[in-house]
Amino acid sequence: MSSFRAVVLIFLSATSAAVAILVQTEALPRPPAVAAAVVSLCSLMGVSLLLRDIRSKVRGEGRTLGSLLGQYAALKAVGWLGKWQRAKLEADTLNVRKAQEETLLSRLRKNEHTLYGKRFDFASIKDSDTFRSHHPITTYEHYRDLVGRVASGEERVLTAEKPLVLAMTSGTSGPSAMLLSTKDTNSDFFLQGVAVCLDTMRRAFPATDSLQRTTKFFYTPTFRQSEAGIPIGPNSSTPASSRHMLHLYTTPPPAFQVASEKDALYLHLLFALKDPSVGTLESNFASTVYYAFSTLQERWQELTEDVECGTVSGTLHLEPHVRAELEALTRPDPERAAQLRADFGAGFRGIAGRLWPRLNLILAVDSGSNQIYGEMLRDNCCSGIPFYSPFYAATEGLIGVNLWPEETSRRYLLCPRSMFCEFLPESLLEDEAAATAATLLMEDVKVGQNYELVVTNAAGLFRYRIGDVVKVVGFHHQCPIVEFQYRRSQMLNVRGEKLSEALFLDALKEAVVQWPPARLLDYCCAESGIMGNCVGSCDPHYQVFLELSGVRNLSEEQRHKLDVCLQRASAVYRSFRIKGSIGPPRVQLVGRGAFAELRQRMMSSSLTSANTFKMQRVLRRKEDARFLLARTVS
Known part of the structure; x- marks a missing residue:
């Protein structure tokens, strides 16, 4: 031929x-x-x-x-x-009311003959004003029994189409909830999210328009079956489910069959190290990339030996056929191994750019609870490599896309055809009656104001409070641009002071700067009420758990600086401290690796996978708080 x-x-x-x-x-x-x-x-x-x-x-x-x-x-x-999708998005932002109205009505028309659609008479609703006046604002309890009926096999309950997966939320807002994931939500995520963000990425980082492969840190999730045989688990599909895409990744197909996160991560790293021309490191969240580099730091010698000898470590627990397929893809490469040893010998600051000299981008969400992981990566292992935080999304579906990847602030344009959005003003959130009567639409919100999102999605959630509070920071034509602020369930509140995650983290980082040479690796808090009598004093206070590098002990004066910074950040907190209504925070330094253990513990007790896990910054389970308390070293 x-x-x-x-x-x-x-x-x-x-x-x-x-x-x-x-x-x-x-x-x-x-x-x-x-x-x-x-x-x-x-x-x-x-x-x-x-x-x-x-x-x-x-x-x-x-x-x-x-x-x-x-x-x-x-x-x-x-x-x-x-x-094509970016052009459609741009057109929708010119008339956001029309796009939102069409999105809402298409959802209602599609589901008007379901049990739920008949209950709320979707067929009679002709516009968004009628919808908002006829349908209440909802939380998960409104749907719990209905989702149970879907899981048992009843059809046309919430949606006209059968769900692909019963998706478990990550649990950062409390107990995990089970939501429907449908063909429409997946299609919206790919077309309005992935496609648009890839176009944005190539515009901002032209070097990514290459034939370099991507290292994707992905772990095969565990699913169980509902009574009707519907998969129950995290809302993330394996790359192996799309055989057309596997040639884009450094990890070979057999490795995506490995269930163990620890073993799969080793294989991701091994095949990435074998390819010096990797162009992108990708994961859902920056935390996954951070844990990958932590493992690389611990196991680089073993990995380098495998590269040198063309082997796959015998410490991995692999099915015989998977090991055979992987070993058939390896060959001895002493020259690459020698280069790797030289790169590792120069230390881990900037290691990503030395291991992969043509690395163009880290593609992972690094806003919200992932902010500190992104900061640590940029300051150390991935120094000098651009980051792109592409999406604002949840188990409920795609919410927004980042059209400004080179900016340090993570801003997301709301996607007007992914969800119908309403906004509850932050000032009214504690007044349930006022809040439910005062939702605003996209064109009504004001720059500089905070709102809780209320969404109607493509998978059977109508006027649903997702618990996220966002700040409107601008408009792209008529469409709001938002920054994530906090989850309502992740606020510290022992006396009504309500400290958000963002506020607490800013105060904590300000305090850590005053503890040289300490560097913050991870943290979380617990309200004293869940700790019981295991922490002594009964005055309401925050129990703060920190994992730091550079120090082995904290003095009382150093611990006091956190209290000072919190008082400076919040006038309400300061007033309670002056009155003695809130005691000083108890700062506990935990041993290295304690948060990695906590992460594994949390995942093992739920159906959350490594791909969707988000560290809880305010612990709500006494068992988790006591787990960290037992690992206190100072």
């Missing part, structure tokens, strides 16, 4: 795969064979241009032509899709 004919056949296959991706997300119509044929015939006219384009792009070493062509076709397909 001639080389030209081989290229043509490979590209036809790659183009068909790319089209399959678009059809799978409903970006192209079915049947896929027809769409693929049209695109492929057009592509044949430019094979020479294609090859020239591929040669001009930075690409990984040791790649097959088929792998490069497959990735090229996927990038072109998703690139086209991203431009």
